Amino acid sequence: MKTSLLLALAFCFIGASARAQNARPPRIVSPEIEAGQKVTFRLRAPKAAEVVLQGQWAKQPVPMTRDADGVWSIAVENTPAGIWEYSFTVDGLNVLDPGNPALKPQREPGKSILHIPSTPPAPWDWQDVPHGTVHVHDYQSKALGRQRELWVYTPPGYESEASKKFPVLVLQHGSGDNQQTWVQHGKANWILDNLIAQGKARPMVMVMLDGHPLGATGFNDPAKRGAAMEAFQSELFDDALPLIKSLYRVETDAAHRAIAGLSMGGGQSLTVGLGNPDRFAWVGAFSAAPLSPESAQKFLADPAAANAKLRLLWIGVGKDDFLRQRNEDFVAALKEKGIHHEWVLSEGGHSWPVWRQYLSDFAPLLFTDAK
Amino acid sequence: MKTSLLLALAFCFIGASARAQNARPPRIVSPEIEAGQKVTFRLRAPKAAEVVLQGQWAKQPVPMTRDADGVWSIAVENTPAGIWEYSFTVDGLNVLDPGNPALKPQREPGKSILHIPSTPPAPWDWQDVPHGTVHVHDYQSKALGRQRELWVYTPPGYESEASKKFPVLVLQHGSGDNQQTWVQHGKANWILDNLIAQGKARPMVMVMLDGHPLGATGFNDPAKRGAAMEAFQSELFDDALPLIKSLYRVETDAAHRAIAGLSMGGGQSLTVGLGNPDRFAWVGAFSAAPLSPESAQKFLADPAAANAKLRLLWIGVGKDDFLRQRNEDFVAALKEKGIHHEWVLSEGGHSWPVWRQYLSDFAPLLFTDAK
Numbered sequence: 001m002k003t004s005l006l007l008a009l010a011f012c013f014i015g016a017s018a019r020a021q022n023a024r025p026p027r028i029v030s031p032e033i034e035a036g037q038k039v040t041f042r043l044r045a046p047k048a049a050e051v052v053l054q055g056q057w058a059k060q061p062v063p064m065t066r067d068a069d070g071v072w073s074i075a076v077e078n079t080p081a082g083i084w085e086y087s088f089t090v091d092g093l094n095v096l097d098p099g100n101p102a103l104k105p106q107r108e109p110g111k112s113i114l115h116i117p118s119t120p121p122a123p124w125d126w127q128d129v130p131h132g133t134v135h136v137h138d139y140q141s142k143a144l145g146r147q148r149e150l151w152v153y154t155p156p157g158y159e160s161e162a163s164k165k166f167p168v169l170v171l172q173h174g175s176g177d178n179q180q181t182w183v184q185h186g187k188a189n190w191i192l193d194n195l196i197a198q199g200k201a202r203p204m205v206m207v208m209l210d211g212h213p214l215g216a217t218g219f220n221d222p223a224k225r226g227a228a229m230e231a232f233q234s235e236l237f238d239d240a241l242p243l244i245k246s247l248y249r250v251e252t253d254a255a256h257r258a259i260a261g262l263s264m265g266g267g268q269s270l271t272v273g274l275g276n277p278d279r280f281a282w283v284g285a286f287s288a289a290p291l292s293p294e295s296a297q298k299f300l301a302d303p304a305a306a307n308a309k310l311r312l313l314w315i316g317v318g319k320d321d322f323l324r325q326r327n328e329d330f331v332a333a334l335k336e337k338g339i340h341h342e343w344v345l346s347e348g349g350h351s352w353p354v355w356r357q358y359l360s361d362f363a364p365l366l367f368t369d370a371k
Numbered sequence: 372m373k374t375s376l377l378l379a380l381a382f383c384f385i386g387a388s389a390r391a392q393n394a395r396p397p398r399i400v401s402p403e404i405e406a407g408q409k410v411t412f413r414l415r416a417p418k419a420a421e422v423v424l425q426g427q428w429a430k431q432p433v434p435m436t437r438d439a440d441g442v443w444s445i446a447v448e449n450t451p452a453g454i455w456e457y458s459f460t461v462d463g464l465n466v467l468d469p470g471n472p473a474l475k476p477q478r479e480p481g482k483s484i485l486h487i488p489s490t491p492p493a494p495w496d497w498q499d500v501p502h503g504t505v506h507v508h509d510y511q512s513k514a515l516g517r518q519r520e521l522w523v524y525t526p527p528g529y530e531s532e533a534s535k536k537f538p539v540l541v542l543q544h545g546s547g548d549n550q551q552t553w554v555q556h557g558k559a560n561w562i563l564d565n566l567i568a569q570g571k572a573r574p575m576v577m578v579m580l581d582g583h584p585l586g587a588t589g590f591n592d593p594a595k596r597g598a599a600m601e602a603f604q605s606e607l608f609d610d611a612l613p614l615i616k617s618l619y620r621v622e623t624d625a626a627h628r629a630i631a632g633l634s635m636g637g638g639q640s641l642t643v644g645l646g647n648p649d650r651f652a653w654v655g656a657f658s659a660a661p662l663s664p665e666s667a668q669k670f671l672a673d674p675a676a677a678n679a680k681l682r683l684l685w686i687g688v689g690k691d692d693f694l695r696q697r698n699e700d701f702v703a704a705l706k707e708k709g710i711h712h713e714w715v716l717s718e719g720g721h722s723w724p725v726w727r728q729y730l731s732d733f734a735p736l737l738f739t740d741a742k
Contacts, residue, residue, distance in 0.1 A: 047463045092418045136505040159618045247530045
């Protein structure tokens, strides 16, 4: 090859980078995490009059300061360990951190994620243990007649087992989230990896559906909620669980099937789980929306059947949760009827730090008497 | 159960919804897609002085109009079919559409996704054909000593085959994107599903790494680019491909292995692919950054070896791409040396509509002479 052509290639190579660097302002690093859990947040917004940081770890928004180049910043010292949501408010408008690729999957995306690991590691922190796999299935829902997405977790070692079958936990998100949120933000996969590595939870398959079968307004509109619940159940039974059965080595009897969820997903879990004791013997309600009055009436009407079939009914809610009273009412009804259950009134509100802890506490209780 | 308690539960159920509705302003629907490919975009920004829509399908930004409630909107008639990036500019600040959960995975997230299907369907449109599965692996990289994420596509029917092994395409993203982007925005999985259903492509496994092993600045900083390329290759050979081999039924010889990528990922594919002919016999460069001068010199020095080992060297670039000249220079060198290659100078610039088309054209050429 001619030397001139090689040189031309070399200059092009360098030139491409110079061009890219000239075309853009300096890269903003945000969030920047330094020793002492000092976290600096930055946003380039030269025309803004006011920028504040909204961080889930703090009770109040914190004003940010503008520099001469129009970059707003704030350094937060001693940020507590945890997985936190945050965003910026720019002259009243909520915006994600454009410097941070970690976004909370939401129906209406509005939060970035800051992850400060704990010492020693929390169940939701990354640890160097064997890891499972998360699988994303796009499928044509027969129940709904349109494209849907389903996330599935298989435990470490699943691929190398030739014939072993695994129990199944259906794990549902809340109204503002979607089928990705339990993994991407809740770290359900890392929680199970860590619990399994410690011998605290049995290897299981987790299945996460989009809980809004009728679109965003279904469960939020009282007039549509019944139809939305029916559609959720149809899709679970007619699409999702058959798909899982066809592609994964799973047990399919009630003793090997659990359903749990948070908020809206808790209401779905109570309604579908308690309404189908021949399909689910393990039910978890995390800060749950109440089950429908008809479902509650039917379930509470036969305590003997409930106690005979249910292996676990686990209910947890935070002391500061706006759904606390409703959960306490349901637990009062269970007590009145003598229906076995586990009840946790924890610290915290209606938020992900509570739900990660609940999954960490709930998963070890599952499938304990199943073969 | 006492009727009073049941009634209380019922009122709570209704009350929870009423409370949620009272607490929030009316939900903004954006984007709203209606007949005639009319798309309405909306953003609530009461304090903004100017809001414009930046849409990839249009040459110019379009101003939006404010209503009395502070909601800005614009209705776009006859939006062309395609998968498009868009964002709002609010008083100079780029913001995602908070009404739209579909976000382009980026190192610095800043684009929402609008998908208008074509008639008849394009290769990247959802079609009711058998679908493969996308797998997400979090792993501890030995090469890098930290947590990494890897995405893998397996073709339809993979799970039900007992022993068949599949060829592998390593498919890499560009500098601004990440390991999720080829699936979430590029629709690489749907493209393969559709091509396989039509008998146009062979079933294959696709592997997508995070192409920034040294963090965001690695490949963008000329001083670090060599080290970043070495780290990418080490992680590919020492972590990613061994993980794939241990968990999937894949062929591992060069005749059954391809590597392709776009922009930065194209440069990686050329450098790693052409530099390792005993590992990859099929190489694709989509709007590629050039391979390093040393790599180019080494590869071009032995045309006979290149022609003996390479089954396909495919190079495509758009007429409006800022990397056009560099690709033309490389192709000129290949011609001068008599090294076999396929060369496409297409319409378009440095953008995803071009790369979806390239994958649709490239994948059918792969593994054609492999058993």
